[in-house]
Amino acid sequence: MIRRFFRHLIESLKSLKRNGWMTIAAVSSVMITLSLVAIFASVIANTIKLSDDIQNSVRVVVYMRKDIQDQSEQIEKDGQMVSNENYHKVYDALTAMKHVDKADFSSKEDQYNKLIKTAGNNWKIFDGDANPLYDAYYVEATAPKYVKQVSADAKKIEGVSEVKDGGVDTQRLFALGTFIRNWGLIGVGLLIFIAVFLISNTIRITIISRSREIKIMRLVGAKNGYIRAPFLLEGAWIGLLGALVPSILVFYVYNLVYTSMSNNLADQNLFLYSPHLLIPTMVGGLFGLGILIGAIGSSISMRRFLKI
Template identity: 30%
Template sequence: MIQFFKSIPYHIKAAFKSIFRHLAMSISAASAVTVTLVLMACFLLVAGNIGSFTHNLENSVKIHVKVAPTVSEEADIQSLESQLNTIAYVKSVEFSDKNEEFDLFMEYIKSTGGSASYYERYTGENNPLRNAFIIEVTDPEQIENVRLEILKLDGIESAEYGGASANQMITAFDSIRNGGAIFILALSLLAIFLISNTIKMTIYARNEEIAIMRNVGAANWFIKTPFMIEGMVIGFMGAVIPVIFTFVAYNMLYKSLGGVFFTEMFPLQPLMPFGGYVCLALVGCGMAVGLIGSFFSVNKYLRWKR
């Protein structure tokens, strides 16, 4: 182990010497990593925000429970509220009387450009709306089960949460995320292949040097280390442009959209720390791709020459 650490300066020097000696091939391999990581950056930015969108969407879904007109006494309403609170996965229960429901309805009509004056005749005693409860759940995946339990209670007219549309949107987000992950995996394998070929060319160019090291009894790790460092450096070189791209492009996008994607329901992740995490992931992936590519290449060569 001590010998390994003592030899690190030599390995680093040998790695950089090889990179500059085969600069064209090194740039070609780094370019492949760059293309892969730029696309990976786009995917990570999209996936990170989709995860945030999904989380916000799941947590914003509430069950709107209409109370039957037969339940009008305050004592009956309080009893029903207590029963709702005992249902598993119910986080909170908020009562909204029919006048508050009417006010919310009028706000919706105004926001959609409708004629609010037409509905003003339904205020007060003429209000046809029902008293309601607004229910939040602790686990969004259990919302349908909670809804079914609510419907079992006496005095409940209906319980809705717009489940179909919310589930369709969440499913679409998940499909985009999964499809992007498969695409990035394919690109990563391509980058590993290109770096492996670059390291292989370097190995062939230094086969006499490697043969001498093996003849004098050099350990395999001593022979492998410079090539693995070279692969990591190439991977790091390939990550520089994607990191700059991530900071500049995402910052511009965030500011131009005002921090939200069309609606307040879909807030974008702020540049920091989200962008910083993405950049660290890009550098880590670039160096890992370089390390894996060089490891397989030099391993194959040493086995073949044994």
């Protein structure tokens, strides 16, 4: 059994060499198709990840009334410091709600400083009690789909002045993320189907050019499995060789793209897949996919066109 396998393996390598130009054509077809699959899959994978990051970063902003000091245990009243009866009332109500992961407090002073940092010193026109901003809580839901429900429940809490969750834009963002995820996977699947179709047709030409050789093998009594095995291995070799260039392309191009884009995205708390994670996965997938579709393409051609 093992001896027969190595015999077929050696025969498949000889066939690749003997059919030089046809082998080059088949390998080129695999190489171009797998390059497209690699590029499209890398783009779709990172687009889905960025979409998920954006969705997960959507927070409900709960603004409190001016007269509510939720984070102060004591407040000044009539010139004296007294216990604050409203201490943590809003916070406790928020964290007790269903589907709330956490709530982070942001004072009006913190928000004012962020405004200065992002918009510039031209906004330095307020000081102390003149600050028109509100204390707020940034509430994160346990999942993006619960943002609207958390927003609706937060509006019912006493002491809350306004609640913002992005409204229509948030729903559009979620819809876009779902669209990219679903159609991206369909697109990758379609490319793989096209790859099998192109490769099977290319290998078909190779097999037809050797139909006389196959007929002779059948006349001398060779079984179908014995005839088919070298062609399956040849298809696998074609897929393996065709995956080399796309793998090198993924390695160099993705490292370049990651280096050039990661810093800008990090400023917005967005991240691409790390090259240490994506490249080995992609390269392994390309070689596995190349071998698989090469063998499948060869099998389809043998069955459909030679009636073996």
